[in-house]
Amino acid sequence: MLRSRDISRWREGTVVAVAFAVCLLGGALRVADTVTAPPVAAYLLAAVSSGLLPARHRAPVATVIATTGCGMLVAPIGLLSTPLMVAPTAVSAYSLAVRAERRVVLAALLPAAALLVAVPPLSETDFSWADISRLATVAATPLVAAVFGRSTRHRRAYLTIMEERARRAEESRDEEARRRVAGERLRIARELHDLVAHQITLANAQATVAAHLFATRPEQARTSLDELVGTTRHALDELRATVGLLRQPEDTSALTEPAPGLAQVPELLSTFHRAGLAVSMHEDGPARPLPPAVDLTAYRVIQEALTNVTKHAATGGAEVRLAWNRDHVTITITDDGGGARKAQERPPGYGLIGMRERAAAVGGTVVAGARPEGGFRVSARLPLPAASKTARRTDGATDGEGR
Known part of the structure; x- marks a missing residue:
């Protein structure tokens, strides 16, 4: 079974590989939607910008700055500036939006979006509407990624709050259960005290009367002893019914007689x-x-x-x-x-x-x-x-x- 650290490594490697492939694919695009083999510069730029991504967890702002710098080199080295070429910048912008506060995100990504389209291609002096639309898409790419990152941040915060509420609700249910158990134990303790104190006191009084009359009035002593037997039998019956609550906490059928009043x-x-x-x-x-x-x-x-x-x-x-x-x-x-x-x-x-x-x-x-x-x-x-x-x-x- 893979450990969490191994899973994290596999996930990180997958992100870097996908970013490299997407960026390299952008290096193969040319004007008029033609595709050619990526030049060596495209391989180097894709490798460097994608290789910076593992640092986005420890230093998200620095990673955004570094990947933005790589994106600014796209036009000067003769490549077509497209959203695919700034895929590493989009990934680092997403991570920054997930981890940083909103003011930090805006302070880092707004300048980055502007810098990605600030350097025009060396071979072009004028732009068509298609070029302007393409560059606007490039500038918007990290901003859109940041929006998804903020959504993920809010969703995680919401899930954390719901988990905390569920944990507190579970603790409240456990506390309520303990309180009910304590209350039930107290109620049973009261019943046992009333039962034992009453019946034992009567039994003691009847035994005392029988002992006093045993030598002088044996018939009355026998009557007292008979009453003592009845008292102890009644005490045992009530004690058995009360203890039955402890043996069957969810079944009150053991109490066949109604509560006294x-x-x-x-x-x-x-x-x-x-x-x-x-x-x-x-x-x-x-x-x-x-x-x-x-x-x-x-x-x-x-x-x-x-x-x-x-x-x-x-x-x-x-x-x-x-x-x-x-x-x-x-x-x-x-x-x-x-x-x-x-x-x-x-x-x-x-x-x-x-x-x-x-x-x-x-x-x-x-x-x-x-x-x-x-x-x-x-x-x-x-x-x-x-x-x-x-x-x-x-x-x-x-x-x-x-x-």
Whole structure:
């Protein structure tokens, strides 16, 4: 396989050979479109001017000047000045236009075009219109070549810009993919944390109750153990479904159950009741349907807050209150235990952080802290979808009839 350097050499040799042949062909032309054998001077001029072309990459301006000087010798040595004779000048002009700025190109080629026709043939004293047309074509040859060179320069610049845009677009797609992967990992980490913290806390509470009642009330201890078995089985099922997301990142069929929401809160509270935590729930205002993400966030906030009560509050009761407003719902979980003091003594965990991140992801906020009268309170404010005009009209008509 040819290397790039070998290919460049072959291409350069081809350009020099073609320029030599074209220039030599121009040396064979005579007036009245006759062709004769090229004289020795034509061979020398074609060889010298074509031999200068390899230098056009390193010194394009100098090469244009040198090839223009060779073109100026065409008429004095008795050859017919045609565009073929200035082929090396055209090639060097093309290379100059590709590599140099426009002002440099104009400064070099305009004088060169004039000099190519500045020296008249020694044997001619007057010119016909055909001669003038031919010389004008000779002068225009390097300028036309420069136009093609500028076009090539612009095309290469355009391709470079498009390649850069494609590269940046590819980097943006990779960055977006990494961001999505990071977001998905964070979401799965939150789900795993909520799942493990909740179920393990309940299992620990049920095991503690069973151990306490084992010697005095064996029947109740057996009931607690049965509930413990059910809790651990449910935890394994949820853990298996969540981990299934990692095994099949593009297939969500592993999740056969819908995401939990406020509709599942009564069932959630019953699990805490069985674990020994009495939880009461109150709602203020008419309930409204929530978007799936907000519904899941509301459920997870209640779950995590009650889990923290079970682990840290050292109390047997808690309260969940939902306040429905026009554009938001406020979820408040309170207890009267010692969770606030313990929260200051232990290192910060991921429960409150996870709740705040979940709420922020749906446009809400979470505030947590000690209550002045004792205990701990977690309050989440989550946005509600805007009510439709139809619903507002219906509510207005109902209110009017009631009044």
